[in-house]
Amino acid sequence: MESVVGLLQLIINGAATGCIYGLIALGFVLIYKATEMVNFAQGEIMMLGGFAAYTFVGIFGMNYWVGSGLAVLATAAFGYLLDAVVLRRVIGQPQFAVVMLTLGLAFIFRAGAGIAWGYDSVAFVTPFTNSIVRFGDTLVLGADNLSIIFGTLVLCGVLYLFFSRTRLGIAMQASSQNQLAAYYMGIPVRRVFSLIWAISAGVAAVAAILLVPVQMVDVNSGIVGFKAFAAAVLGGFGSIPGALVGGVVVGVVEQLAGFYLPTGFQEVTSNIVLLAVLILRPQGLFGQVIRKRV
Amino acid sequence: MSIFVADEIAMNFGGIRAVEGVSFAVEPGEVFSIIGPNGAGKTTIFNMISRIYTPSAGRMMFDGADITNVPPHTIASLGIARTFQNIELFANASLLQNLLIGRHCHSKVGLLAQLGFTAAVRDAEIAHREKAEEVIEFLGVQRYRDQMIANLPYGVRKVVELGRALCIEPRLLLLDEPSSGLNVEETEEMGHWIGDIRRDLGVTIIMVEHDMKLVHMVSDRVMALASGRILALGTSSEVQNDPEVIRAYIGGAPA
Amino acid sequence: MIAPFKVSYRQDLLLAKTPAAKASYAVLLVALAVIPLVMGEFYVGELGGLFIFAIAGVGLMLLTGYTGLVSLGHAAFLGIGAYAHAIMLAQGLPFLISLPLAGVITAAFGVAIGVPTLRMSGLYLAISTLAFGSIIGTVLQKWDALTGGFDGFPVRTPTILGWKIQGAIGTYYTSLIVLVLVIWLALNILRAPLGRAMVAIRDSEISAQSMGINLAVTKSIAFGVSAGITGLAGGLYAHYVRHLAPDSFDILLSIQLVTIVFIGGLGSIHGAIFGAVFMRLLPQAIAMVRDDLPFGLGRTPGLEPSLFGLILVLVIMFEPGGINGRWMKLKHWCKSFPLHRRAASRRQKSYAKSERLR
Structure with missing residues (x-):
């Protein structure tokens, strides 16, 4: 009985971390589907979102919900500007030029955050910090992890409604599938793309805020972006539900590896999962194979 | 038959x-x-x-x-050689290089010989070049020889693709x-x-x-x-x- | 503008195509050979490091600039080469056997990572090499018995024919010789069928295949050669740092290597060298002005990487040809002066092009 509870706790913790991976992966996938760019700075945007929330809640002393909302909006605006000012200019260059470009941006963001907020880890008090939830007599779970899972589910619901019900959401889907056709239908494709960058930056900020009770924010928080690649690849890099499921799988496997395998394995788990998927099933679990027509 | x-x-x-x-x-x-x-x-x-x-x-x-x-x-x-509907040339290589790639199926030099660029490799290269020049002459594209494909007009590219296929003999x-x-x-x-x-x-x-x-x-x-x-x-x-x-x-x- | 007058096909296969080019390379070589006699030890050491990065840059250029395969894990190959060489030296193998063998071992690793990634292109390849690099980094850290774990181990000073390779000067000359050798190898590949096959794969896989190019074999060879050359650089790097530790072969180093190739200019060996020069000079330049910067900017730990990031971003946005592209334009401008037309160096308008299907 003890071990079953232990296992369950392990899985829930893993799923919570996995949700964070999934949310970042979601950001990759949204941008990739629309513009075929891969944003290697997604983790760093999340880090900036965390610092923004810290500024509003921790420094200015705002209410948690208000401050978090503002941080998400600020990060989204940042994402919009990033596309409008920088990335729009490199359309048409090879894909790996964009990879390098976003890697360069990641360095700049890291240094910028260091200059603005310093190199120490920071955190602020959230309603979920250090509280626990009991299920029955034996199962005790941290409210922090549960809030991550719950928050992710809510966010996904909102995004789903946005993409399927609103005009803008449908315009985004249309632009992702066929830029030219969408353009001829009168959709302002470039602005829509910038909005997609805004959404994915906003999602990253939400991930950062959900993560605060579990892990402090510092300039190197963006490293999780690399783990989120495993999630996105596992999900087929074009599928939004795939990214989330991939994130949870990676998170859980990583927890289990950390518990059952010798030290050192946990940090490479996501990479091994990633390589295994790419070698065995390059299209991911949910992807499909498409070939060039000549 | x-x-x-x-x-x-x-x-x-x-x-x-x-x-x-x-x-x-x-x-x-x-x-x-x-x-x-x-x-x-x-x-x-x-x-x-x-x-x-x-x-x-x-x-x-x-x-x-x-x-x-x-x-x-x-x-x-x-x-068997082919051309493509929408031109599949090697856009960032010169016309000559494109034709020489067409000679690839006729090259028999080993990896180590290529690394050292032995006399055998050099002679084979000159032979390929002669063949490619024949095709250049046949199609009359001499003046574009060293130009990058990406800078050539569409009509010329179409001819180059034909030439590349001919280099396969x-x-x-x-x-x-x-x-x-x-x-x-x-x-x-x-x-x-x-x-x-x-x-x-x-x-x-x-x-x-x-x-x-x-x-x-x-x-x-x-x-x-x-x-x-x-x-x-x-x-x-x-x-x-x-x-x-x-x-x-x-x-x-x-x- | 005067084009060289060509009289035979053989002329096009020469490495230096004009007497002027031949002379300038000769002058450069002589100058590099006498530098240690006139310059201080510090500068000689830094130049040695520059040569090592140039070697790795040439290796990565073959893969990324010519075959179109991006690797974000080349630090791993540098690391494998460094450890393989240092461990073999410690076992008592002579330098002249150990260094080439380290290259061969690294090449084998390159093929091993190349083969499973053959079906991937672009993005997936970048991500999987990133993962590979980080796995190797962890292995170097955790495999205590072989690598000395986190503390690493000092690199033994070897001798070649009784001459000790030590200090800045020893590393300088060995690296210079290896660099010249590697450039010669790379140029040989590029003027042979293999080099053309690589370029073909970069520009269109589907028609490369129809031209009789075996994609799997050519890509594996490209990976192997690139990794092998980077492994040689790794072996020399071991002497440069003198004490091997796993944390020097991290993602940051991989990204530095790719940056060399990008800033230098894709698809040119000159570019790899220019990139390495830039990469090694920037920290010196920063060190010189560090104290004069306002707002305490000079004491910011992230100054150097962020400057690299900024320059990378600017190069990709405004000069995709890199330093080499700028250099070519400058040469062209000088040759055609005063008849230069602006349009000659204007970039063509480019449009979004799908790479999902290749």
Whole structure:
């Protein structure tokens, strides 16, 4: 009985971390589907979102919900500007030029955050910090992890409604599938793309805020972006539900590896999962194979 | 004996039947054209012959040997060359380099010899260069020799792609819409080259083409396809006057 | 503008195509050979490091600039080469056997990572090499018995024919010789069928295949050669740092290597060298002005990487040809002066092009 509870706790913790991976992966996938760019700075945007929330809640002393909302909006605006000012200019260059470009941006963001907020880890008090939830007599779970899972589910619901019900959401889907056709239908494709960058930056900020009770924010928080690649690849890099499921799988496997395998394995788990998927099933679990027509 | 035989070849993509049970034989030295409306399966047949696709059913023979399952990179050394509908040249290399890549299937030097660039490699390179220069002269593109493909006009690129295929020294040449994107004079010129290639180099040609004037000008036989099936096969006038073909192109009640 | 007059096909296969080019390379070589006699030890050491990065840059250029395969894990190959060489030296193998062998071992690793990634292109390849690099980094850290774990181990000073390779000068000359050798190898590849096959794969896989190029074999060879050359650089790097530790072969180093190739200019060996020069000079330049910067900017730990990031971003946005592209334009401008037309160096408008299907 003890071990079953232990296992369950392990899985829930893993799923919570996995949700964070999934949310970042979601950001990759949204941008990739629309513009075929891969944003290697997604983790760093999340880090900036965390610092923004810290500024509003921790420094200015705002209410948690208000401050978090503002941080998400600020990060989204940042994402919009990033596309409008920088990335729009490199359309048409090879894909790996964009990879390098976003890697360069990641360095700049890291240094910028260091200059603005310093190199120490920071955190602020959230309603979920250090509280626990009991299920029955034996199962005790941290409210922090549960809030991550719950928050992710809510966010996904909102995004789903946005993409399927609103005009803008449908315009985004249309632009992702066929830029030219969408353009001829009168959709302002470039602005829509910038909005997609805004959404994915906003999602990253939400991930950062959900993560605060579990892990402090510092300039190197963006490293999780690399783990989120495993999630996105596992999900087929074009599928939004795939990214989330991939994130949870990676998170859980990583927890289990950390518990059952010798030290050192946990940090490479996501990479091994990633390589295994790419070698065995390059299209991911949910992807499909498409070939060039000549 | 026929140089190329397709025996009941078929190709399915998921549930869609792009080509279903097509058979034809191409005689040595002839120009064999495939016509048909968009989506008839013309390019799919080319992709099967050049082994980019593997037929779902049927067999293909080239020069008496079964090529249904050979790996795609061996097709060139068997003597089959092709061009592409939308030009697939190596855009960031010079015209000369593009032609030399066409010589790749004839290069037999080992990896270590290449690393050291031995005299044998150098002599082989000079021989390839001579061959490539012959093709440059044949097509009259000397003045573009060292230019990057990306900087050449569309019409010239089309000719270069033909030249690259000729560098393979093929016995069978597959031309996928040689006139697409060309103006009237360029199309006419293309027609003359196709004639020259057949007459002077003795190359058998299978051509997918929409421009009926060009088809009429160069073809010995024409095969009309629609929805993955053969509608008619014969001389160009026979096929053009075939009631089925007219119906497929112009529309009307099915027979 | 005067084009060299060509009289034979053989002339096009020469490494230096004009007497002027031949002379300038000769002058450069002589100058590099006498530098240690006139310059201080510090500068000689830094130049040695520059040569090592140039070697790795040439290796990565073959893969990324010519075959179009991006690797974000080349630090791993540098690491494998460094450890393999240092461990073999410690076992008592002579330098002249150990260094080439380290290259061969690294090449084998390159093929091993190349083969499973053959079906991937672009993005997936970048991500999987990133993962590979980080796995190797962890292995170097955790495999105590072989690598000395986190603390690493000092690199033994070897001798070649009785001459000790030690200090800045020893590393300088060995690295220079290896660099010249590697450039010669790379140029040989590029003027031979293999080099053309690589370029063909970069520009269009599907038609490369129809030209009789075996994609799997050519890509594996490209990976192997690139990794092998980077492994040689790794072996020399071991002497440069003198004490091997796993944390020097991290993602940051991989990204520095790719940056060399990008800033230098893709698809040119000159570019790899220019990139390495830039990469090694920037920290020196920063060190010189560090104290004069306002707002305490000079004391910011992230100054150097962020400057690299910024320059990378600017190069990709405004000069995709890199330093080499700028250099070519400058040369062209000088030759055609005063008849230069602005349009000659204007970039063509480019449009979004799908790379999902290749």
